[in-house]
Amino acid sequence: MMQRTPGFPRDSEQELRVPIDALRQFVVGLLVHKGMFEAEARIAADRMVEADARGTYSHGTWALKRYLDAMDAGDIDPRAQVLTLREGPSTAALDGGNGLGHVAATRGMQLAIRKARETGVGAVTVVRGQHYGAASVYALLAARDGLIGLTTTNTGSPTVAGYGSRQALTANNALAWACPVRNGPPIVLDMAVGETSWGKIAAHRLYGLPIPEKWAWDAEGRSTTDPNAATTILPAAGARGFGLAVMCGVFSGVLAGGRFATQKKTSPFAAGSEHFFLALDPEHFTDRETYFDEIDRTIQAIRAAEPADGFDRVRVPGEPEAEHESQAVTEGIPLHRDHAAELAELAAAAGIEVPW
């Protein structure tokens, strides 16, 4: 089998396909049913369904049940207002009011984009932001507007081991960046700081597969291949993954006025999440055409490279996800049957029809 999105199993016999627009409208219905304004529900649905379309299910609608449960528990406020705490020509600090994370995060990146258009750079933090889903979709907001976008997030309490430690010391913080391309999809990196993500571990559980060695420890600190026994993820590339994890925690968490993972002892939604957004306008640094010409040459050079064993061709970062999205646009988003069944249960409880 040719390897595309590494670490995510796929099996079309266990999946069904749902049109993008229908899934989006379905998510809007579930969120509005919890009391969200439709305009904000649409923003959140756009981000979640884009994550699904790109194959990042764990950070798309698969997380929806947890969001709705957190609304029921009072940890996510469906009617939260996003407040501006501090603002300058190139910076802003927002308070997401513990609303659904995607709404304040989208505002955060959009504000960074506006500031970057005016001053060349925009840096925006969001405190009390809650889980914002897939980091890539925010970086993409900037790249589709012709800007370089970067985002990091500081999620819940520790689940990733510190380097040189037996203990989890950081959350599996995410870092994403995207850069605009003259034609075709932006170049995108969306990475967690651990050797893997909880979403990939859950996907292995869903597809009934063991996880690779060196991804995670069990509760006794032993390496495990059982997705059900994994309790602590190892930091990617040792000291580097740990260093990046702390970096994300400082840029998004501490800078935003929030807490670092080691000071988050409660459940993820009770503890909240914080985010950082950066947008850069290439025109403030070089000529736009010079920038695009060099990006074009880079993409061509990467694609022309000789593939390693097990790969059909060499892809630029984010290209496998863009291929997944392109196929989802024409054929619908493939959802695992258990994932679809869980969404159907949510719909039944809300009295909403499923679009499949």
Next chain:
Amino acid sequence: MMQRTPGFPRDSEQELRVPIDALRQFVVGLLVHKGMFEAEARIAADRMVEADARGTYSHGTWALKRYLDAMDAGDIDPRAQVLTLREGPSTAALDGGNGLGHVAATRGMQLAIRKARETGVGAVTVVRGQHYGAASVYALLAARDGLIGLTTTNTGSPTVAGYGSRQALTANNALAWACPVRNGPPIVLDMAVGETSWGKIAAHRLYGLPIPEKWAWDAEGRSTTDPNAATTILPAAGARGFGLAVMCGVFSGVLAGGRFATQKKTSPFAAGSEHFFLALDPEHFTDRETYFDEIDRTIQAIRAAEPADGFDRVRVPGEPEAEHESQAVTEGIPLHRDHAAELAELAAAAGIEVPW
């Protein structure tokens, strides 16, 4: 043996110790002998000797011979002037004029710091910057001034394999960040995007040790443990290291108006390097004391964690290097005898006395 800076061998019997000030003055002498102004030679010597003091020899004075050779070859201009190409309240694009990289890079980060003090964020690129040594020392300039600093660099032609490729597609670009701490040394991450650095491979050669498996390939694309046979480094954590490598290449190289590694075919100094500097002032996002309190709590929590086997205690990112620096301040910088001998040869050619 307790593991501190991972991947760097040490053996005190092969080393001699040189006082920091003496080494700095020695470097100034060598650079002034090539025609640099003393004020600029001091800037470069500060950065290089700080890298040595932190144990990052490969990016400190060990690289000096290559810089001096590049001056002789006409690739580095000792009398280059740093020009401002574009400037706004929060951004600037500098042209380093192919001078010794440390000079324009120091100006770049200092300018980012000044802009961040005024507007909360400063983003500065440097094109025609040349190799700037250790990335960490620029991030540290910001952190020692109470700001969060980040830098990436786009060095020479490809030496690190692309993910899914048999070919080298990126340089071993570096990414460093540092955050200010109320008391004590800043938290610092300084990482390359490959599984290892050419400096670590050279250090293994210097100490007569094999390199670990999965660090590098030989010319035939086979995994090798021979530091002399290594020609291509593997990307750290596969797709993530490659994604970060491309990110660094875009943020520092393409954004600055320079070329991506795949378009650099000549020798590193003929092809030049480009850099990116970002500084953020926490006060524009949250209260300074809130920020420092949370950083203090984070450091305490990390240091209090239970160490894994082979570690005496858990350290925050950058702490091993700060320990090395602290010892170097009191006892002098330990230099490998071959490294010292090479510096002595340079001194002899310039008619300068060695301080050991």
